[in-house]
Amino acid sequence: MKKYKWGLIGTGGISNQFAEGLTSLEDATIFAIGSRSQSSADVFAKKWKVSRSYGTYEDLYADPDVEVVYIGTPHNFHFQNVSDALNAGKHVLCEKAFTINAVEARELVALARQKKLFLMEAMWNRFQPWYGVVKQLLEEGRLGALHHIKADLSFRFDVGPEHRIYNRDLAGGALLDLGVYPIALASAFFGKPEEIMSAAHLYETGVDDQVSMIFKYASGATAELGCSTRYLSKNNATLHGSKGYLEIHGMLVRPAKITLQEQGEDPLVIETPHSSNGHQYEAQAVMDMLKEGQIEHALMPLDETIEIMETMDQIRGDIKVSYPGE
């Protein structure tokens, strides 16, 4: 069996989680790690039994044996990291939020298409078992016509202003970090909103730490979405249709249970457990596309990623949050 050689960029929290997911896949190997520092790369390499460990990202891109690069750095670096990896001829999976704005996203998508290389935003929850179950229930018409979505992803972050989540230089803020999930969920079922209303609270660094959003779609559907690093929410989502509603329980990033409530019926609870830590599904999806010679995945298309960035640009415009250089 062919084993795809992954190279990971960044040795922080999410790269470790992604590495754990990769270890559960038979056709993947964590082949190389790239870090700003050789010592961090070496620690990561030892922990995850990685063959090659690089003290610069550039050295990893230059490794001819690396086939697909995973980007696990803060948002403001994604544009440079993805460009460099694509220009080195690598396929790329890049963490959410894909970039800091739609201008950057459009440029990366054009580059990947021009180079005929795979590129995808790591919207990992779309590749987990729950998502297929929800799509199937909708296709079977169990909710009737879908008219409204409610979703929130919020936790209290007890960290200081220098932390990535609040650091304006690192394109911090609740919207790009957490809000992207409810927005992507609504986008998956309703597309791009026609009208957006938003209200926010800003942290002392000038980035948002709480955003409430109402979207209206051309179809007449609506969505009520939220994200915050100040409060804890149920972190779930509800899809409301003409015949019933469907509650997606637990954290929106990795739901393990959904409840279908059809009008006049008893609730139907469907368990949707994930194996390993749930990150492996998106990695498998990338490799499935590479095997077929595809450069995009239909479950997370690049045009939708651009639309999501456009939506977040509009919200940031409304709540007056911008990043250096914008």
Ligand SMILES: NC(=O)c1ccc[n+]([C@@H]2O[C@H](COP(=O)([O-])OP(=O)(O)OC[C@H]3O[C@@H](n4cnc5c(N)ncnc54)[C@H](OP(=O)(O)O)[C@@H]3O)[C@@H](O)[C@H]2O)c1
């Ligand atoms: N899918 C998910 O569930 C999930 C969860 C959390 C975060 N994320 C996403 O993953 C990305 C990284 O988040 P994280 O929580 O893993 O961040 P993190 O723990 O701070 O790690 C980020 C890594 O990026 C590298 N980096 C390069 N320049 C940096 C700089 N100036 N400051 C800080 N780090 C720098 C560092 O690795 P080296 O020192 O090795 O170069 C660092 O360890 C973000 O896009 C975030 O939205 C996704």
